[in-house]
Amino acid sequence: xxxxxxxxxxxxxxxxxxxxxxxxxxxxxxLRDLIREKVNSGHKMLLLNLAGVNYIDSTGLGELVSGYRxxxxxxxxxxxxxxxxxxxxxxxITKLYPVFEIHNDEVKAVASFSQ
Amino acid sequence: xxxxxxxxxxxxxxxxxxxxxxxxxxxxxxLRDLIREKVNSGHKMLLLNLAGVNYIDSTGLGELVSGYRxxxxxxxxxxxxxxxxxxxxxxxITKLYPVFEIHNDEVKAVASFSQ
Amino acid sequence: MPLKPRxxxxxxxxxxxxxxxxxxxGVSVAAAAGFDxxxxxxIGLAVHEGxxxxxxxxxxQQRERKIHVLFELFSEKMVIHVADQxxxxxxxxxxxxxxxxxxxxxxxxxxxxxxxFMDEFDVQVVQGGGGEVIMAKRYRAQNNSQAM
Amino acid sequence: MPLKPRxxxxxxxxxxxxxxxxxxxGVSVAAAAGFDxxxxxxIGLAVHEGxxxxxxxxxxQQRERKIHVLFELFSEKMVIHVADQxxxxxxxxxxxxxxxxxxxxxxxxxxxxxxxFMDEFDVQVVQGGGGEVIMAKRYRAQNNSQAM
Ligand SMILES: Nc1ncnc2c1ncn2[C@@H]1O[C@H](COP(=O)(O)OP(=O)(O)O)[C@@H](O)[C@H]1O
Ligand SMILES: Nc1ncnc2c1ncn2[C@@H]1O[C@H](COP(=O)(O)OP(=O)(O)O)[C@@H](O)[C@H]1O
Numbered sequence: 001x002x003x004x005x006x007x008x009x010x011x012x013x014x015x016x017x018x019x020x021x022x023x024x025x026x027x028x029x030x031l032r033d034l035i036r037e038k039v040n041s042g043h044k045m046l047l048l049n050l051a052g053v054n055y056i057d058s059t060g061l062g063e064l065v066s067g068y069r070x071x072x073x074x075x076x077x078x079x080x081x082x083x084x085x086x087x088x089x090x091x092x093i094t095k096l097y098p099v100f101e102i103h104n105d106e107v108k109a110v111a112s113f114s115q
Numbered sequence: 116x117x118x119x120x121x122x123x124x125x126x127x128x129x130x131x132x133x134x135x136x137x138x139x140x141x142x143x144x145x146l147r148d149l150i151r152e153k154v155n156s157g158h159k160m161l162l163l164n165l166a167g168v169n170y171i172d173s174t175g176l177g178e179l180v181s182g183y184r185x186x187x188x189x190x191x192x193x194x195x196x197x198x199x200x201x202x203x204x205x206x207x208i209t210k211l212y213p214v215f216e217i218h219n220d221e222v223k224a225v226a227s228f229s230q
Numbered sequence: 231m232p233l234k235p236r237x238x239x240x241x242x243x244x245x246x247x248x249x250x251x252x253x254x255x256g257v258s259v260a261a262a263a264g265f266d267x268x269x270x271x272x273i274g275l276a277v278h279e280g281x282x283x284x285x286x287x288x289x290x291q292q293r294e295r296k297i298h299v300l301f302e303l304f305s306e307k308m309v310i311h312v313a314d315q316x317x318x319x320x321x322x323x324x325x326x327x328x329x330x331x332x333x334x335x336x337x338x339x340x341x342x343x344x345x346x347f348m349d350e351f352d353v354q355v356v357q358g359g360g361g362e363v364i365m366a367k368r369y370r371a372q373n374n375s376q377a378m
Numbered sequence: 379m380p381l382k383p384r385x386x387x388x389x390x391x392x393x394x395x396x397x398x399x400x401x402x403x404g405v406s407v408a409a410a411a412g413f414d415x416x417x418x419x420x421i422g423l424a425v426h427e428g429x430x431x432x433x434x435x436x437x438x439q440q441r442e443r444k445i446h447v448l449f450e451l452f453s454e455k456m457v458i459h460v461a462d463q464x465x466x467x468x469x470x471x472x473x474x475x476x477x478x479x480x481x482x483x484x485x486x487x488x489x490x491x492x493x494x495f496m497d498e499f500d501v502q503v504v505q506g507g508g509g510e511v512i513m514a515k516r517y518r519a520q521n522n523s524q525a526m
Contacts, residue, residue: 024430025394057426058487066484086419093494094487095476139282140246172278173339181336201271208346209339210328238399239389251386251410258402262395 003027004052005034013110014043015081019052022060031060035067035078044076045113049106051082056090065096077101081109118142119167120149128225129158130196134167137175146175150182150193159191160228164221166197171205180211192216196224235302235309242281242297244289244314252299253278256310259301263308264369272347273308273367279340280312280363288314288361307349307368318361321353383450383457390429390445392437392462400447401426404458407449411456412517420495421456421515427488428460428511436462436509455497455516466509469501 003020016034021027038046048064056064064080071078079101083091091097103109118135131149136142153161163179171179179195186193194216198206206212218224240255242248256277260270281297289295300311327338345351350366388403390396404425408418429445437443448459475486493499498514 023426024397055423057423057430058485058491059430061487062484065482069482090491094490095481099481138278139249139286170275172275172282173337173343174282176339177336180334184334205343209342210333214333236393236395237389237391238396239387240403241385241387241389243385245384247384247410248386251406254406254410255388255403258399258406262399262402 003030005030007034007038009043010110013045013047013113014038015047015049015106015110017049017052021055021057022053022063023055023057024059028059028063031063031067035070039071039074039076044071044074046071046076046078047081047103047106047109047113048078049081050084050087054084054086056087061090061094061096065099068100077113079103079109079112081106118145120145122149122153124158125225128160128162128228129153130162130164130221130225132164132167136170136172137168137178138170138172139174143174143178146178146182150185154186154189154191159186159189161186161191161193162196162218162221162224162228163193164196165199165202169199169201171202176205176209176211180214183215192228194218194224194227196221235304237303238301240299240301242299244285244291244293244295244297246285248297249278249281249285252281252297252312255299256301259303260308260367263303265308265367266370269367269370273310276344276347276365276367277310277312279344280310280365283340283363284312284314284316284361287319288316290316307366309350309364309366310348311362311364313356313360313362315360317359318355319353383452385451386449388447388449390447392433392439392441392443392445394433396445397426397429397433400429400445400460403447404449407451408456408515411451413456413515414518417515417518421458424492424495424513424515425458425460427492428458428513431488431511432460432462432464432509435467436464438464455514457498457512457514458496459510459512461504461508461510463508465507466503467501 003018003022003026005016005018007014007016022031068078081103083102118133118137118141120131120133122129122131137146183193196218198217238259242252253274257270257274260273265273284297285291295315298313302309324341325332325338327335327342332338344365348365349368352364354362354364356362386407390400401422405418405422408421413421432445433439437445443463446461450457472489473480473486475483475490480486492513496513497516500512502510502512504510
């Protein structure tokens, strides 16, 4: 039910694999803390792999946006990888789809970061 | 959610494959009607294959017992095949386990009928 | 620790569909409380049997009568109340379906299943009339009772 | 056909866990009503958002305040009421999160999701105070509205 997050480093990009639900409470807080921690430790090229995320509530969408703002304010980049159909739909409804850079191919996504 | 039942004839034995839940309402009524119909049309050697049944309530247990009584009263036999763990547990709790002849092997079960 | 229980109340009409619905809600609440899959099934079946009796005997299939299901999550156990608007019944009057005379009867196994699958089981008459079964399931040692 | 709706009432405490629980119950009820998996998800998310707002804004996380969720199954649609014990709010006061100024804000997307995923959406102040959102989802043509 809740969220699992693991992170990997690939050529200067931090890929965060997310699995579960991003909602008010555990999931949302975990994502927020993780992004903050990465940014604070100097990792500003973040790629969120949402392949395992099939459910995000409005709070979770808020976490994605505030993560995006935080990273941007530090001159970093936060991009999204592998949206499920439902998450893609949520980003479209809320008009957040054009805000994020969205990828389907991990190798190309990693290469897309300006380093 | 509800029950699916299909029947096959093998060497004079009617095998009824059940899939779903046997509970008050649809499932229980379907099973009752099917057994009655088989017996009325002269099929008195019945083997209920419960491999696909993972849920029976007290009403469903009642249907098994009344099917058993009906068949027996017509000098037929009603046996059970392939109990799931949960159904086996329910028959043990209610002490119905020794009442029924229970099989795990369809070929042997069919052969066990006196014809 | 006399923790105040977490409470979830559900009020259903006297309809056949309410049985499976209450069961599903029971499974959801049990899962949220941290019970494993086997216990979730047992709790669901106990709710199913309790609501089925409320439907049939208590409320005698009269749709406008209500079935109240209350889940209380204490720190050490989950308590479930199923109350109807009938006249109630006494546990002493329920025959044991496992005796030789009752063995091949069609009925009488619901109370037995509730008693077996739950750790505590009792029957009361609620204030203002109406039958009520109260049953409880304790968290097993390895369960995380803090989960919800 | 002015059929009397089937009613399922759920009363929850103001706890974080009540959000997911109400959502699960909503999905169960929607499934029983014959909605397909996609609609079940949308109804579940709408309930989730409604109860989350009742938890946060309406009842301001005060546990002893109640959240009432009522499901009404009419022959052509499912109506869901989520009522809290707060002071209510007006739809006109909720800013649109899709405008350029609000786009990058953290909040304001719950009402938008409820409106989008449901066919009808309205906000009222319930008798005796308290906010209430009322939303409805119609059965699609191919759905079997007789399923429950
Ligand atoms: N809610 C209730 N109201 C009144 N009587 C009840 C209620 N629940 C159970 N009973 C009585 O207890 C008996 C045993 O119930 P149960 O063990 O569930 O078996 P069954 O429903 O198959 O008879 C019923 O036959 C009925 O007389
Ligand atoms: N139950 C409620 N009681 C009082 N105010 C509410 C309620 N639900 C929503 N609101 C108000 O509507 C606003 C928009 O809610 P919503 O669209 O869910 O976004 P968010 O929760 O992210 O702010 C909230 O910020 C709040 O002011």
